[in-house]
Amino acid sequence: MATTTEKPIIEAQNLSREYARGPEHVNALSNVSFHVMPGEMTAIVGPSGAGKSTLLHLIGCMDLPTSGSLHIDGVDTAGLKDRQLTRLRRDSVGFVFQQFGLIPTLNVLENVLMPTLFSGRQEAARALQLLEQVGLAHRAKHRPHELSGGEMQRTAIARALINSPRILLADEPTGNLDSASGAEVLQLFKSLNSKGLTVVLVTHNESAAATASRRMTIADGQLVADIRQ
Ligand SMILES: Nc1ncnc2c1ncn2[C@@H]1O[C@H](COP(=O)(O)OP(=O)(O)OP(=O)(O)O)[C@@H](O)[C@H]1O
Numbered sequence: 552m553a554t555t556t557e558k559p560i561i562e563a564q565n566l567s568r569e570y571a572r573g574p575e576h577v578n579a580l581s582n583v584s585f586h587v588m589p590g591e592m593t594a595i596v597g598p599s600g601a602g603k604s605t606l607l608h609l610i611g612c613m614d615l616p617t618s619g620s621l622h623i624d625g626v627d628t629a630g631l632k633d634r635q636l637t638r639l640r641r642d643s644v645g646f647v648f649q650q651f652g653l654i655p656t657l658n659v660l661e662n663v664l665m666p667t668l669f670s671g672r673q674e675a676a677r678a679l680q681l682l683e684q685v686g687l688a689h690r691a692k693h694r695p696h697e698l699s700g701g702e703m704q705r706t707a708i709a710r711a712l713i714n715s716p717r718i719l720l721a722d723e724p725t726g727n728l729d730s731a732s733g734a735e736v737l738q739l740f741k742s743l744n745s746k747g748l749t750v751v752l753v754t755h756n757e758s759a760a761a762t763a764s765r766r767m768t769i770a771d772g773q774l775v776a777d778i779r780q
């Protein structure tokens with residue numbers, strides 16, 4: 552649980568992201584400010600086109616704000632060089648996508664090891680331990696096409712955790728799953744969160760949003776509600 556002595560793990564101040572679409576400018580995100588404390592589980596909800604993915608990409612340092620400031624894990628992201636941003640993205644944040652993003656020619660274990668490919672570290676034991684944690688040790692040598700959707704997403708979650716990030720970001724992680732697999736994946740997020748992982752997930756799904764301890768609503772690029780539940 553967050554205590555008052557802890558520092559925010561995500562700190563956004565007047566975060567804005569403008570996109571150019573031909574001659575037009577789209578304010579995908581306008582002056583969004585919030586803090587996330589370590590160990591929180593936050594759901595970002597809101598209508599399609601509201602700016603939810605834009606916000607998640609900024610938090611994950613996969614995109615840069617047009618203006619405003621963002622601190623991740625105590626690091627001010629403004630002015631970081633590409634290499635430093637890459638390191639922050641690799642070490643502090645794990646990302647899970649709706650479409651899983653697994654490499655079809657690699658088996659489950661190799662997919663989980665992908666983010667360590669260029670680190671020179673031997674992480675096979677950790678990858679196996681993560682697969683055990685997500686209930687997939689028996690699938691380590693299987694290819695993605697041999698897995699169910701839920702198993703693919705659990706593989707993607709293990710992959711997101713291989714570099715031991717403190718923050719796990721997920722964009723519609725249950726969007727491609729049937730309700731039973733979706734519930735399993737949510738249970739996994741919940742269990743990882745109970746062990747201290749900070750989780751931020753974007754969702755259209757009411758039961759997924761209800762799993763979180765906090766609900767931030769984005770509409771028209773603005774943070775219109777922020778409720779701890
Ligand atoms: N790369 C881009 N170039 C131009 N416009 C963009 C780009 N990415 C997003 N937008 C626009 O920014 C706005 C917010 O998009 P975003 O993808 O963040 O919405 P969202 O809330 O995730 O929607 P959904 O629920 O449909 O995934 C939309 O108007 C979108 O068209």
Ligand SMILES: [Mg+2]
Nearest residue numbers: 603604605722
């Ligand atoms: Mg989106």
